[in-house]
Amino acid sequence: MFFSVAATGFLSGAGLIIAIGSQNAFVLRQGLERRHVGLVVGICALADIVLILGGVAGIGTLVHEWPGLLQVLRWGAAVFLAWYGWRAVQRAWAGTGSLLAGQGSERNRRRIVLMCLAFTFLNPHVYLDTMVLLGSLSMPYPGHLQWAFALGACAASLCWFLALGYGARLLQPVFRQSFAWRVLDACIAFFMWALCALLLLRPL
Template sequence: MLFSVAATGFLTGAGLIMAIGTQNAFVLRQGLQRSHVGLVVGICALGDIVLILSGVAGIGTLVHEWPDLLQVLRFGGAAFLAWYGLQAAQRAWKGTGGLMAGQGNEGSRRRILLACLAFTFLNPHVYLDTMVLLGSLSTPYPGRLQWVFAFGACAASVCWFLALGFGARLLQPVFRQPLAWRVLDGCIAVFMLALCALLLLRPLN
């Protein structure tokens, strides 16, 4: 019974976490560069764990009933996505994104930390998916089984970000070509700007 509930939580969490594309694109790029991957993976996974456990504990209802908070996150997240999308577009246009392993700048740790926190906490859909939705899906399980479900969802987040961040190096032979970086940054730019437009044009439900 415990394994079945944990597996349900794992599969549900994986389905939601893998769909949060802006954060995944950022983690993939850092993994390809092998730049502060442990920091990025740790923040993303820990952020999900905090949000999932908060949702199961019942805080998700507060987020759902306080739409003003989500509106602040909506516009803040849209502004951040626009800025990051334009940065990616500039890299794609100039061909300056092909930074590979060993070429990272330690001075960029703070910038990467802030960007990672923004991708993790400025997306209002993250709160709806992790806190509200996963919190609601955990309620049919009584007592400690609710936390077993949460454990499964948290495990999915940890596994996904570890695989994405540290597994990205397997794609490095492809990204030894500058054109591959330009294509990646171009796709990231389109993706970020499209999500920015969606955040601004589509009301949160």
């Protein structure tokens, strides 16, 4: 019973996490660039795990009943997505994408960490998906089975970000051409601006 509930949690978490989002696009690009992949994957997975456990513990109810917080995050995320989309346009125009390996400077590491945190915690939907929805889906299971569901959902998050971050290297032969980076950045810009518009036009 424990493993079947954990499997249900895994599939539920995967269904929500694997959906295309700004965070996934960011992780994919970092994986292609081979820059701080472990750091980015670790931050994204750990953040999801904390939010999922919080939702199962009942904190998600507070988020659901405090819409003001989600509205603040909504506007903050819209500004951030618009800015990141513009940066992607600049990269696409200049053709500055590359496959140069290396961890980069300490300043670059801090910048990537801040951007990763912004993609994760400024997105109001991450709270609705992990804390409210997954927390609600875990409620029918009594006692330790509720935490089995949470364990499965957390495992799905970890597996997904590991696969996305480190599996991106399989696409590197394609991205040895500068044109491929231009197309990727153009798609990212369009995607970020589309998400920005949806955040502003669609009620949470």
